[in-house]
Amino acid sequence: MFKYLRTIIYLFPLFLVGIFFITYNVWAQNGVVNATVKISVCGNNIAEGGEECDNADFGSLSCSSYGFNAGSLICDIACDADISGCYTEIPPDDGGGGGGGGGGNPVIPPQTSVIFSGKAYPLSSVSILKDGQIAITTIAGPNADFDVKLSSLSTGTYNFSVYSEDEDSNRSALFTFSVYVTSGSSTEIGGIFLAPTIATDKSEVRQGDDVAIFGQSVPNSTVTIAVNSEQEIFRYINADEDGAYLHYFDTALLEKGGHSTKSKARFEEEVSSYGQSVAFLVGDANIDTLPDDGNCSSIIADMNCDARVNIVDFSIAAYWYQRSNPDPKADLNNDNKVDLIDFSIMAFHWTG
Amino acid sequence: MNRLLITICLSFLLLANASQAADLYFDKDNAEIRTGRFFETGIIIDSGEQSINAVEGKIYFPNNLLEFVNTKENNSIISFWIEKPKLIGNYIKFSGIVPGGYIGQANLFELIFKTKQSGQGNIHAQDLKILLNDGLGTEASINQRAINFNISHDVLASEEAVVIIDLSDQDKPEPFTPMIAKIPEIGGENYLLMFNTQDKGSGIDYYQVKEGYGAFVKVESPYVLKSQKLDKKIIIKAVDKSGNERLVTISPVNPKSWYENFSFFAIIIIVIIVAFSLGRTSWTKTKRKQK
Numbered sequence: 001m002f003k004y005l006r007t008i009i010y011l012f013p014l015f016l017v018g019i020f021f022i023t024y025n026v027w028a029q030n031g032v033v034n035a036t037v038k039i040s041v042c043g044n045n046i047a048e049g050g051e052e053c054d055n056a057d058f059g060s061l062s063c064s065s066y067g068f069n070a071g072s073l074i075c076d077i078a079c080d081a082d083i084s085g086c087y088t089e090i091p092p093d094d095g096g097g098g099g100g101g102g103g104g105n106p107v108i109p110p111q112t113s114v115i116f117s118g119k120a121y122p123l124s125s126v127s128i129l130k131d132g133q134i135a136i137t138t139i140a141g142p143n144a145d146f147d148v149k150l151s152s153l154s155t156g157t158y159n160f161s162v163y164s165e166d167e168d169s170n171r172s173a174l175f176t177f178s179v180y181v182t183s184g185s186s187t188e189i190g191g192i193f194l195a196p197t198i199a200t201d202k203s204e205v206r207q208g209d210d211v212a213i214f215g216q217s218v219p220n221s222t223v224t225i226a227v228n229s230e231q232e233i234f235r236y237i238n239a240d241e242d243g244a245y246l247h248y249f250d251t252a253l254l255e256k257g258g259h260s261t262k263s264k265a266r267f268e269e270e271v272s273s274y275g276q277s278v279a280f281l282v283g284d285a286n287i288d289t290l291p292d293d294g295n296c297s298s299i300i301a302d303m304n305c306d307a308r309v310n311i312v313d314f315s316i317a318a319y320w321y322q323r324s325n326p327d328p329k330a331d332l333n334n335d336n337k338v339d340l341i342d343f344s345i346m347a348f349h350w351t352g
Numbered sequence: 353m354n355r356l357l358i359t360i361c362l363s364f365l366l367l368a369n370a371s372q373a374a375d376l377y378f379d380k381d382n383a384e385i386r387t388g389r390f391f392e393t394g395i396i397i398d399s400g401e402q403s404i405n406a407v408e409g410k411i412y413f414p415n416n417l418l419e420f421v422n423t424k425e426n427n428s429i430i431s432f433w434i435e436k437p438k439l440i441g442n443y444i445k446f447s448g449i450v451p452g453g454y455i456g457q458a459n460l461f462e463l464i465f466k467t468k469q470s471g472q473g474n475i476h477a478q479d480l481k482i483l484l485n486d487g488l489g490t491e492a493s494i495n496q497r498a499i500n501f502n503i504s505h506d507v508l509a510s511e512e513a514v515v516i517i518d519l520s521d522q523d524k525p526e527p528f529t530p531m532i533a534k535i536p537e538i539g540g541e542n543y544l545l546m547f548n549t550q551d552k553g554s555g556i557d558y559y560q561v562k563e564g565y566g567a568f569v570k571v572e573s574p575y576v577l578k579s580q581k582l583d584k585k586i587i588i589k590a591v592d593k594s595g596n597e598r599l600v601t602i603s604p605v606n607p608k609s610w611y612e613n614f615s616f617f618a619i620i621i622i623v624i625i626v627a628f629s630l631g632r633t634s635w636t637k638t639k640r641k642q643k
Contacts, residue, residue: 036531036532036533036534037532037533037543037582037605038605039530039531039532039602039603039605040602040603041529041530041600041601041602042600042601042602042603043527043598043599043600043601044527044528044529044530044600045527046529050603055527077599078601079601129451129452130526131431131526131550132431132432132450132451132452132548133431133528133529133548133549134529135527152527153526154523154524154526154551154552154553155523155552155553156426156427156552156553157427157429157458157459157552158552159429159431159450159451159452159454161451161452174451174452174453175452176403176452176453176454178429178454178455178456178458300487304533304535306533310531311432311531311546311547311548311573312531312533312535312546314432314449315535315538315544315546315573315574316535316537316538318434319535319537319538320537321434327537333488333489340406340407340408340434340447340481340483340489341406341483341489342489343406343434343447343449343489344405344406344449344483344484344485344488344489345487345488345489346449347405347406347449347450347451347452347453347485348405348453348485348486348487349487350451350452352451
């Protein structure tokens with residue numbers, strides 16, 4: 001009996017340690033309140049954390065990473081890189097003669113792909129949406145040029161959208177186009193020129209004071225700033241070597257009331273479209289534009305406050321679709337109903 | 353490699369204005385059909401030079417002459433269906449959006465009917481709305497054309513089966529990135545799984561989800577996850593109408609710690625029991641020998 005008691009006494013500290021770990025873990029999990037969970041998805045064509053590859057996306061890996069000099073990596077269903085398609089190619093011997101034939105190199109089937117290239121902002125993140133979902137992201141070079149290849153496509157019509165975020169996390173307008181992709185072919189979409197980003201330092205400006213209009217575009221490009229008034233007013237300025245531009249606009253030229261401004265850029269022979277409009281009020285006081293603190297108010301249609309407009313927001317709006325007394329955050333035009341107009345506004349502000 | 357170079361001229365986006373009406377029409381003009389035959393028609397939308405991003409409406413047909421068979425949404429410009437085309441009485445209702453907008457002519461979806469009896473009729477759209485991609489949801493003006501048809505009696509036997517399963521489609525549905533989030537009004541405090549993809553060949557048929565060692569279950573987005581600890585691997589299967597499957601896997605967000613793993617404790621307990629039994633046997637034998 002004493003021996004059993006002694007065994008229990010020996011095991012008791014271990015039991016306490018176990019209880020501690022379990023309690024701590026439960027507490028830690030309860031303490032985490034996540035609206036949107038960061039996940040790693042195998043099979044979405046994007047090699048994320050914990051994955052060596054995802055379909056055609058191998059990140060920085062290639063056959064040379066494993067000591068081969070030819071062939072192609074294969075991505076298995078667990079998103080691990082398979083080197084069975086890699087091989088070492090022996091260079092032909094210049095001095096020797098003869099030599100028999102060989103097995104030949106493995107035949108690599110043609111990939112169906114689309115290559116996107118164009119201009120965004122220096123070192124900015126460029127996202128490519130495929131039918132409304134982020135398919136691939138890349139970083140533009142110091143000269144704002146980007147070039148990215150999207151593979152694993154089927155034959156059919158795709159709706160692609162491109163947007164970028166500048167150094168202040170301001171997003172460009174979506175640049176959208178449709179492409180019919182043929183199996184086994186590579187389609188190049190060149191000459192994409194994203195409109196400049198734009199922001200103002202004040203949401204309301206006293207009539208006669210200056211409002212700073214700023215953003216980012218291609219380095220050394222000419223930026224056209226349009227301010228709407230009874231007659232549209234244009235200003236032309238040059239972006240600096242980082243693509244940044246800044247213009248102090250004298251509001252003495254504007255009547256009191258709501259106004260908006262937008263910008264476009266010209267670089268060499270290329271011209272972008274106008275980007276998003278930013279609204280400001282000309283009145284009797286100066287009110288600074290609130291910094292983007294990640295709250296919902298700064299991004300239209302971001303209903304779950306994750307700084308994105310995507311399938312989560314679509315699901316929220318779809319829940320309230322044609323229901324009575326909808327949540328105000330889903331009623332984007334404040335008409336006390338969620339209908340097609342709210343979805344249209346959401347589609348305009350979509351980020352994927 | 354067949355290489356096609358497309359240089360995008362951004363200026364065409366500038367042409368997005370409401371000066372021109374959008375067109376909605378069917379890809380067949382007046383059709384002559386026979387009884388007992390299958391009849392397929394596509395619905396085409398042409399935005400003109402303006403960018404559109406949302407559409408809804410109803411497609412009416414005479415159900416005394418036509419029997420609705422199916423819809424095909426492959427190659428549709430609609431990326432997200434608010435209401436997937438669905439038969440309600442004698443019309444098919446639909447609504448959906450194109451994130452980022454669309455300029456030009458494109459397929460909305462296709463309808464498959466079977467003719468019932470001879471007669472004349474038409475298929476037409478009603479309650480149609482096409483909205484501009486202007487951030488305000490401005491309604492575009494619409495020109496629409498109905499399709500008139502004449503069904504004549506066929507002396508031959510009627511077609512018994514229609515090839516709804518397109519065996520020529522060998523491609524999987526498109527890769528997609530699901531999302532996990534809490535949406536209080538839909539799932540309360542529960543995590544929801546949201547997903548959506550397209551299939552260019554035959555269209556998406558259904559989705560299935562498997563959590564951990566559980567079986568695949570047919571679901572729709574958003575789906576309330578059974579495992580709210582997010583400690584299990586989640587596999588989402590998108591199946592197209594030709595039976596091709598696309599699997600995407602979500603790694604456990606909160607993998608189980610070693611002390612939460614039941615099998616770990618089971619092994620320890622078994623080892624302890626075995627050790628205890630052996631020890632006791634050995635102790636009993638020793639005691640017997642001492643006696």
